[in-house]
Amino acid sequence: MTTSDPPVGDIDPPLSEDPFVEYRRTGDRRLRNQLVEEHRQVAEYFIKRYSRRGVPTDDLRQISLLAVISAVERFDPTLGVAFSTFASRTIEGELKRYLRDRTWMVRPPRRAQELHLELRRADEELNQRLGRSPTIAELAAEVDASEDHVLEALEAGVAHQATSLDQPQGGAGEDDARSVGDRVLVGRERGFGDVERQEVVADLLEGLPDREREVIRLRFFENLTQPEIAERMGVSQSYLSRIIRRTLVDLRDRLTESDALD
Amino acid sequence: MGTDIRVVVPAETRFLRIARLTAAGVATDLDFDLRDIEDLRVAIDEMCAVLIDGAEPGVELELRYHVDGDHLEIEGRCDQAGDPPEIHPVALELLSMTADEFGVTGDGASRSFRLVKRRGDQSVG
Numbered sequence: 001m002t003t004s005d006p007p008v009g010d011i012d013p014p015l016s017e018d019p020f021v022e023y024r025r026t027g028d029r030r031l032r033n034q035l036v037e038e039h040r041q042v043a044e045y046f047i048k049r050y051s052r053r054g055v056p057t058d059d060l061r062q063i064s065l066l067a068v069i070s071a072v073e074r075f076d077p078t079l080g081v082a083f084s085t086f087a088s089r090t091i092e093g094e095l096k097r098y099l100r101d102r103t104w105m106v107r108p109p110r111r112a113q114e115l116h117l118e119l120r121r122a123d124e125e126l127n128q129r130l131g132r133s134p135t136i137a138e139l140a141a142e143v144d145a146s147e148d149h150v151l152e153a154l155e156a157g158v159a160h161q162a163t164s165l166d167q168p169q170g171g172a173g174e175d176d177a178r179s180v181g182d183r184v185l186v187g188r189e190r191g192f193g194d195v196e197r198q199e200v201v202a203d204l205l206e207g208l209p210d211r212e213r214e215v216i217r218l219r220f221f222e223n224l225t226q227p228e229i230a231e232r233m234g235v236s237q238s239y240l241s242r243i244i245r246r247t248l249v250d251l252r253d254r255l256t257e258s259d260a261l262d
Numbered sequence: 263m264g265t266d267i268r269v270v271v272p273a274e275t276r277f278l279r280i281a282r283l284t285a286a287g288v289a290t291d292l293d294f295d296l297r298d299i300e301d302l303r304v305a306i307d308e309m310c311a312v313l314i315d316g317a318e319p320g321v322e323l324e325l326r327y328h329v330d331g332d333h334l335e336i337e338g339r340c341d342q343a344g345d346p347p348e349i350h351p352v353a354l355e356l357l358s359m360t361a362d363e364f365g366v367t368g369d370g371a372s373r374s375f376r377l378v379k380r381r382g383d384q385s386v387g
Binding site (some may be wrong): 029033 | 283351
């Protein structure tokens with residue numbers, strides 16, 4: 001028993017400390033492994049469910065094990081949710097993200113850039129809310145990412161400023177100028193035939209409102225620059241950039257839904 | 263041949279982030295894809311955790327990242343007595359999923375690990 005700190009209020013004695021609380025406090029790796037071992041069967045349901053859809057079992061096992069670990073690392077029993085509920089949400093979220101990335105052929109810079117954009121928004125918001133620049137820990141909590149990923153995304157933001165989501169790579173006007181968005185829309189994936197791919201893209205574009213569809217067509221299929229499109233459509237560049245970003249996010253979400261949900 | 267990067271951190275869990283981020287940075291330079299980088303991050307974290315388990319304050323963890331062609335070899339060393347602890351089944355499972363080669367050894371005076379991650383096959387066209 002530690003006696004260095006007097007108990008505050010009528011809290012439970014440390015003897016009955018919840019193992020999750022203890023892990024959050026100590027970061028003890030043995031305890032983490034023990035908790036993961038005890039609770040990992042939560043993942044079995046998801047592994048069965050997704051393997052029926054033809055997702056390789058090895059991938060499912062790895063992703064769900066990592067998700068259980070992530071859940072153990074973040075679980076806060078004082079919030080009143082059962083661990084199994086919390087872990088299920090985490091596992092399902094990770095599996096969906098995996099399916100999404102697989103489908104969209106996301107290449108390394110993409111996700112970091114996406115997080116980078118999110119971080120810029122979170123930074124602005126937190127600056128206002130806190131009246132000062134946020135810490136990495138605060139940013140990570142705000143966007144629900146790990147501190148490592150936040151650091152990396154910040155790094156990616158610096159390294160890839162010239163290749164943000166909707167900037168053509170290699171400069172506009174060059175024949176092979178292809179944007180990251182291009183790769184998102186018409187990227188390549190092993191085992192994913194051209195015809196199927198075009199069908200998926202066509203279906204998704206079909207579902208867009210006319211204006212959004214036209215913007216996406218001009219931007220990613222005609223390879224026009226944002227200023228050119230803005231001028232053609234009579235809107236400001238910043239407005240156009242918002243349309244593009246929102247539409248891409250929307251497309252991605254709908255693809256995730258149609259692909260990952262029942 | 264190849265490039266070496268050395269990093270020394272105190273043998274404490276909270277500094278494992280430096281090990282992970284360095285690994286991710288080096289792997290990025292090798293054009294590893296995101297999946298490989300995430301794997302590497304998990305693998306090095308688990309390896310380091312085994313090495314520093316039970317380390318006394320003041321002990322250091324020395325890491326050497328060796329880049330050669332399409333693979334990254336990471337060696338860790340921690341000067342503390344005693345054989346390395348047995349790797350927990352969960353950690354073992356993570357390592358076998360994420361690393362191409364891995365192993366921990368102890369010589370009575372120090373513990374070391376070796377970890378290899380190769381760049382996955384990418385059909386860049």
